[in-house]
Amino acid sequence: MEFQDVVRRRKMVRSFEDRAVSRELVEKLLANAQKAPSAGFSQAYAFLVFDGRDEVERFWSAADPERKGWRPKWPDIYNAPVVIVPCSEKDVALDRYARPDKGWTDRSESHWPVPYWDVDTAMATMLILLTAVDLGLGAIFFGLFHTKEIKEAFGIPERVTPLGAIAVGHPKPNDRPSPSIKTVGRRPAQQVVHRGHWGTRAG
Numbered sequence: 062m063e064f065q066d067v068v069r070r071r072k073m074v075r076s077f078e079d080r081a082v083s084r085e086l087v088e089k090l091l092a093n094a095q096k097a098p099s100a101g102f103s104q105a106y107a108f109l110v111f112d113g114r115d116e117v118e119r120f121w122s123a124a125d126p127e128r129k130g131w132r133p134k135w136p137d138i139y140n141a142p143v144v145i146v147p148c149s150e151k152d153v154a155l156d157r158y159a160r161p162d163k164g165w166t167d168r169s170e171s172h173w174p175v176p177y178w179d180v181d182t183a184m185a186t187m188l189i190l191l192t193a194v195d196l197g198l199g200a201i202f203f204g205l206f207h208t209k210e211i212k213e214a215f216g217i218p219e220r221v222t223p224l225g226a227i228a229v230g231h232p233k234p235n236d237r238p239s240p241s242i243k244t245v246g247r248r249p250a251q252q253v254v255h256r257g258h259w260g261t262r263a264g
Contacts, residue, residue, distance in 0.1 A: 112143050
């Protein structure tokens with residue numbers, strides 16, 4: 062698939078068919094995620110993978126035990142046979158930048174204007190979403206609201222941060238787009254692109 066087609070077709074899929082995704086495709090998703098750029102090539106990201114009905118059910122039992130919130134509106138999201146939890150590992154980045162080639166030897170977070178370990182993990186997440194489209198799959202990234210329970214249930218270390226989760230599977234043909242698209246609409250370039258100075262719009 063051409064890259065522009067991948068970008069054009071990318072959307073958050075909320076309805077999945079109840080069928081497995083091959084291990085080969087799952088490994089391609091993870092391999093591409095590891096090609097994400099990262100500060101100092103620190104690669105301060107990790108992925109907790111739930112593959113197959115039983116493992117995914119374990120994930121949902123911790124992440125959404127009462128099936129409340131928005132997900133009951135799209136019950137077929139629970140059919141997704143794979144869930145990937147992208148996690149940022151701050152200590153990996155701090156350790157990398159304490160090495161002699163980076164100009165400072167302490168691990169202070171004050172050196173960082175933004176938490177690049179989270180930024181890098183988000184980039185890896187986007188690669189998973191794009192790869193899913195390229196492989197003919199569907200995917201959705203969503204937030205986690207029971208982070209403490211998830212970390213306890215699956216042994217995630219204290220200083221590792223789950224940024225959310227990605228459900229992956231075969232999309233149903235009748236998957237509906239998010240109603241937010243109609244409610245909010247896509248912001249035009251004139252509102253989001255500033256040329257050389259904030260407030261200078263595209264001509």
